[in-house]
Amino acid sequence: MKKPVVLVVMDGVGESSDALGNMVMQATTPTLDKLKANDPFRIIKAHGTAVGLPSDDDMGNSEVGHNALGCGQIYSQGAKLVNESIESGNIYASETWKTLVAGVKASGGALHFIGLLSDGNVHSNIGHLLAMLKEAKAEGVSKARVHILLDGRDVPATSALEYVDQLENTIAELKDASYDVRIASGGGRMQITMDRYQANWSMVEKGWNIHVHGEGRAFASAKEAIETFRAEQPGVIDQDLPGFVIAENGTPVGAMKDGDSVILFNFRGDRALELSMAFDGDASFDKFDRGAVPNVLYAGMLEYDGDLHIPHKYLVNPPQIRNTLTELLVENGINEYACSETQKYGHVTYFWNGNRSEKFSEELETWQEVPSDVRSFDECPWMKGTEITDLVIEAIESGKYGFIRCNFPNGDMVGHTGNLEATEIAVETVDLCLTRILKACDEHGCILVVTADHGNSDQMLEKNKKGVVSVRTAHSLRPVPFIIHDADERHEMDTESPFGLANVAPTVVELLGLKPYDCWEKSMLK
Ligand SMILES: O=C(O)[C@H](O)COP(=O)(O)O
Numbered sequence: 001m002k003k004p005v006v007l008v009v010m011d012g013v014g015e016s017s018d019a020l021g022n023m024v025m026q027a028t029t030p031t032l033d034k035l036k037a038n039d040p041f042r043i044i045k046a047h048g049t050a051v052g053l054p055s056d057d058d059m060g061n062s063e064v065g066h067n068a069l070g071c072g073q074i075y076s077q078g079a080k081l082v083n084e085s086i087e088s089g090n091i092y093a094s095e096t097w098k099t100l101v102a103g104v105k106a107s108g109g110a111l112h113f114i115g116l117l118s119d120g121n122v123h124s125n126i127g128h129l130l131a132m133l134k135e136a137k138a139e140g141v142s143k144a145r146v147h148i149l150l151d152g153r154d155v156p157a158t159s160a161l162e163y164v165d166q167l168e169n170t171i172a173e174l175k176d177a178s179y180d181v182r183i184a185s186g187g188g189r190m191q192i193t194m195d196r197y198q199a200n201w202s203m204v205e206k207g208w209n210i211h212v213h214g215e216g217r218a219f220a221s222a223k224e225a226i227e228t229f230r231a232e233q234p235g236v237i238d239q240d241l242p243g244f245v246i247a248e249n250g251t252p253v254g255a256m257k258d259g260d261s262v263i264l265f266n267f268r269g270d271r272a273l274e275l276s277m278a279f280d281g282d283a284s285f286d287k288f289d290r291g292a293v294p295n296v297l298y299a300g301m302l303e304y305d306g307d308l309h310i311p312h313k314y315l316v317n318p319p320q321i322r323n324t325l326t327e328l329l330v331e332n333g334i335n336e337y338a339c340s341e342t343q344k345y346g347h348v349t350y351f352w353n354g355n356r357s358e359k360f361s362e363e364l365e366t367w368q369e370v371p372s373d374v375r376s377f378d379e380c381p382w383m384k385g386t387e388i389t390d391l392v393i394e395a396i397e398s399g400k401y402g403f404i405r406c407n408f409p410n411g412d413m414v415g416h417t418g419n420l421e422a423t424e425i426a427v428e429t430v431d432l433c434l435t436r437i438l439k440a441c442d443e444h445g446c447i448l449v450v451t452a453d454h455g456n457s458d459q460m461l462e463k464n465k466k467g468v469v470s471v472r473t474a475h476s477l478r479p480v481p482f483i484i485h486d487a488d489e490r491h492e493m494d495t496e497s498p499f500g501l502a503n504v505a506p507t508v509v510e511l512l513g514l515k516p517y518d519c520w521e522k523s524m525l526k
C-alpha cells in the first residue's frame with residue numbers, strides 16, 4: 001500500500017455553473033475553491049443510468065450513490081428491479097404475494113398498502129402501488145386500504161394533491177361491489193413512519209398508531225386533511241404535514257385486524273427498516289408500545305437488510321451487491337474507518353457496503369456514529385460537522401487506517417428543508433470542516449479525495465415551464481465534483497471520459513497501489 005486515502009463525501013453538493021438557487025456557488029468556500037483550482041479536479045455523473053436507475057430523468061440519491069461509490073460497479077437498483085418485476089409479472093408469481101393475497105381471501109380481511117406516495121423513484125414509485133391495486137382486484141381481493149406518506153422531499157415541495165388525485169382516480173375506476181378500496185390514513189414523511197437509522201422512533205410510533213390502530217385526527221378524505229392542515233399552518237410543506245386518519249361515522253376505515261395483509265411498497269431500505277421491525281417484531285420488541293398487535297401477514301417491497309433479514313417477507317429480490325471496496329481492503333488486510341452522524345451513518349456503512357448492516361471484518365472495519373440532533377436542520381445547519389471532523393482527524397493522526405471515509409450531511413439535509421440561507425451556511429460549514437481535514441492530511445501524508453453522492457444544495461430554486469420560480473427541496477440531477485489532493489504529487493485524471501460514481505472505488509484502489517477487481521469500472525487516473 002502507498003499512502004492512506006481519506007475520502008470525504010459532501011452529501012448533496014452538486015456542481016453546476018447555473019446560478020439559480022445555487023447555494024454551493026453562493027457560499028463562501030475558500031478551501032473547495034482552492035482545491036478545484038490547484039489540484040486535479042473533474043466532475044462525475046451521479047444520477048440516472050450511471051448509478052443503476054431506470055433512466056437519466058431519475059435524480060441520484062444517497063442509496064444508489066453510496067452503493068456505487070462503495071462497490072465500483074453499476075447495479076440495477078430497486079427502482080428498476082421493481083419495474084421489471086411488475087412488467088414481467090414475477091412479483092405476482094412470488095410466494096410472498098401469493099401468501100398475502102391468499103391470506104386476505106381466506107380471512108375476508110383487507111390488503112393494506114403503506115408507502116411514500118410520489119414518483120420520486122428514490123424510496124418508492126406510485127406506479128408500483130397502482131399496479132398492485134389493480135392486480136389485487138383481478139385476483140379477487142375484496143378489500144384494500146392505502147396508507148399514504150406525503151413526499152415533497154423527492155418531488156416538488158407541495159405536490160401531494162397531484163398524487164392523491166392520481167390515486168383517487170385509480171380507486172374510482174377500480175371500486176365496485178366486489179372491490180372495496182380506499183385511502184385509510186396518512187401524513188408527512190418527516191412527521192410519521194419514515195424515520196431512519198433509529199434517529200427518532202417516536203415518528204414510527206406515531207405512524208404505527210395512525211396506520212395500524214386508526215388513532216389520529218380524523219377527516220373524511222385525504223384531500224380534506226391536506227387542505228385543512230395547509231390552511232392551519234400556512235407555508236407548511238408536504239413532508240411536514242401532520243398525520244391523519246380517514247374515518248366514517250367516527251370509525252377509522254382502515255384500522256388493521258387479525259387476518260389482514262400489509263405491504264410496505266417502498267423499495268429503499270433506510271426509512272423502511274424501522275416500520276418493518278415493528279411489524280415483524282415479536283413480544284420482545286421494545287422500541288415503543290405497539291398496543292394490541294394485530295396478527296397480520298407483513299411484507300416489504302424488497303429485503304431491506306440482507307444481514308438481519310428485515311423484513312421476513314418481501315416481494316422483489318434486492319440487488320446482490322458483491323465485490324465491494326471494503327471486501328477488497330479486507331482481503332488486503334487494510335484497516336478502514338467510516339464516520340458520519342446518525343442521519344447519514346448508515347449511508348457510509350450500510351449503503352457503502354452494499355446494503356449490509358454487518359461488517360465484513362470486525363477487526364479491520366471501524367464504524368463511528370455521532371448522534372444527530374432531532375430537529376429541523378435549517379435551525380442548526382452546521383449539524384455535527386465539527387464532531388465528525390474531530391473524529392476523522394483523530395483517525396488520521398492515529399496512523400492506523402489505510403482508508404478513511406466520512407459523510408458530511410449538511411448540504412443535503414439542510415437542502416431538503418428548502419431554506420436557502422441555512423443551506424448556504426450548511427455548505428460553508430462543510431468547507432470549514434474540509435479546511436481542517438486537508439491540513440491533517442498534509443501533515444500526516446494522506447491523500448485527500450473529495451466528492452459527493454448527488455446534488456441538492458446546488459439547486460434550491462427551479463423555474464417551471466411558465467417561468468415561475470419556486471423552492472426546490474429535492475436532489476438535483478447534476479454531476480458532482482471529484483478532487484484528488486496530494487501534497488507531494490499530482491495524480492492526473494482522464495478529464496474527457498464520462499465517468500461516474502462507480503469509477504471512484506477503482507481510483508481509490510489505484511491511489512492505494514492495490515489491484516482492483518476485474519468486474520469493476522475503470523480508474524479515472526491517467
Ligand atoms: O430520504 C431522504 O431524506 C430523501 O428521500 C433522499 O435523501 P438521501 O438520498 O440523500 O438520503
Ligand SMILES: [Mn+2]
Nearest residue numbers: 011012062453
Ligand atoms: Mn445523499
Ligand SMILES: [Mn+2]
Nearest residue numbers: 012412413416
Ligand atoms: Mn437527500
